[in-house]
Amino acid sequence: MMRTRIDDLILYDGKGGRLESASVLFDENGIVAAGRGLKDAQAETVIDGKGLTCTPGWVQGHTHIAVDGLPNMQAQVMRDDTxxxxxxxxxxxxxxxxxxxxxxxxxxxxxxxxxxxxxxAINAGKLLGPRVYASGRVLCMTGGHGYYFGIEVDGADEARKAARAQIKRGADLLKIMATGGGQSKGMKAGVPQLSYEEIRAIVEEAHHAGIHTAAHAQGKEGVMNCLRAGVDSIEHGVTLDDEQIELMLKQGTYFCPTLMALWYVIEKGEASGIPPYVVEKCKIQAITHFDGFTAAYKAGVKVIAGTDAGTPFNYQDDMASEFIKMHELGMSVKDVIVSATRTPAEAFGVADRTGTIEPGKWADLTLIEGDPEADLEAFRRVKMVFKGGQLVYSNENGKDVFLPVL
Ligand SMILES: [Zn+2]
Incomplete structure (x- = not known):
């Protein structure tokens, strides 16, 4: 097994720790060691990590990977009809x-x-890409938010059947549309859609199968329906208040705030081609959302970083903006990194294999130029990405170099 050692790094371990002049030693079986005093450890490849920061491999907590961030998300989804x-x-x-x-x-x-x-396809080596935790199609009510990439269900029995069908198809989680949303035409954003009974049926089936649930939920009633039904991860969660935060803490619910999704819509506005109904809905939500995020973080709610990539101007190659926004709203840089590494690993049930830099874990590593505690823009300067100990991406003097798939 070919070993790689990278020296003289700033190391964030994903548990809140930060170490300078550190090394990390790994192979395709996993991380062998990390810390100081490893420069004599035998390795076939030795990389000078001076000026680089190494963290556990970043996780995008919320994306729509087939969607590009065009001004009208619903239109793209409906246009790509094969x-x-x-x-x-x-x-x-x-x-x-x-x-x-x-x-x-x-x-x-x-x-x-x-x-x-x-x-x-990625796991079989046919395509190069990240590890994918997949929901497949969303579960929504007839005509509900995201119906254009969803399975429409009405009543607890239909919800249960669709949940079982998605589990049969191999879903890693079930995505529930509990309320209206910004991107869908012809509905209000914060109103309840799937009922408590429907959500509960989906959650039961997911938990029986050992997978988790994530719910698009905005507005008091819809979020409360999810929390009462035992949903594991609240997405967006616009207008979180003290009662909801308390319940999330009690139940250990995860929160993926997708701050940039709202931000881009408001920043770019109608002039950019975003449909007026989208801009209007997002404007109403933004202020309470940012306050709710800060309150939830300060109270200790477990935050998962995610952008909702695919929504207008919210591109698949920009995780850094979400990190920077979370920091601007009060989250420490160390906690930003934890929210993109250890916390999602816990939420997805894979924390024994990934999420932190520790011996025995997968060698999933992200290396950036500079230290984000000194310069947040370092998050944008991705230098190398290792997945399972393999260098899958590197930036060579501004040129993107990907591991060939042969
Ligand atoms: Zn989404």
């Missing part, structure tokens, strides 16, 4: 994820269940 078209976009976007430091993504909805098939 499985081949969706798969082609997903394959290309997989490379964009790698070059922005992502070793893993949680896909929150693709047509034709493409994210499940993408995961299998």
């Amino acid at each position: 499985e081949a078209a969706v798969m082609a976009s997903a394959a290309r976007n997989s490379l964009r994820c790698l070059k922005s430091g992502l070793v893993a993504v949680r896909d929150m909805g693709t047509n034709f269940d493409v994210s499940i098939k993408l995961r299998d």
Whole structure:
């Protein structure tokens, strides 16, 4: 087994620790050692890590990997009406994820269940890409948010049947549309959609199968429906208040705030081609959302970093903006890194294999130029990405170099 050693790094271990002048030693079986005093350790490849920061491989907590970030998300999803078209976009976007430091993504909805098939193609070595935690199609009510890449269910029995069907197809999680959303035409954003009973049926089936659930939920009633039903991860969670935060803490619910999704819509506005109904809905939500995020973080809610990539101007190769926004709203740099590494690994049930830099874990590593504690822009300067000990991406003097798939 060929070993790689990288020396003279700044190392963030994903547990909140930071160490200078550190080395990391690994091979394709996993991390062998990390820390100081390793410069004599035998390795076939030795890399000078001076000026670089190494963290556990970043996880995108919320993406739609087949969608590109065009001004009208719903229109793109409806235009790409063949499985081949969706798969082609997903394959290309997989490379964009790698070059922005992502070793893993949680896909929150693709047509034709493409994210499940993408995961299998990547795992089989047919395509290069990040580890994919796939929901396939979303579960929504008839005409509900995301119906254009969803399975429409009405009543607890239909919800249960669709949940079982997605589990049969190989979903790693079930994505629930609990309320209306910004990107869908013809509905209010914060109103409840799937009922408590429907959500509960989906959660039960997911938990019986040993997988987790994530719910698009905005607005008090919809979020409360999810929390009462035992949903594992609240997505967006716009207008979180003290009661909801307390319940999330009590139940250990994860929170993926997707701050940039709202931000881009408001920043770019109608002039950029974003449909007026989208801009209007997002404007109403933004202020309370940013306050709710800060309150939840300060209270100790477990935050997962995710951008909702695929929404307007929210590209697959930009994880850094979400990190910077989270920091601007009060989160420490160390906690930003934890929210993109250890916390998602815990939420996805893979924390025994990944999420931190420790011996025995997968050698999933993201290396950036500079130290984000001194310069947040360092998050944008991705230098190398290792997945399972393999160098899958490197930036060679500004040129993107990907591991060939042969
Ligand atoms: Zn989404």
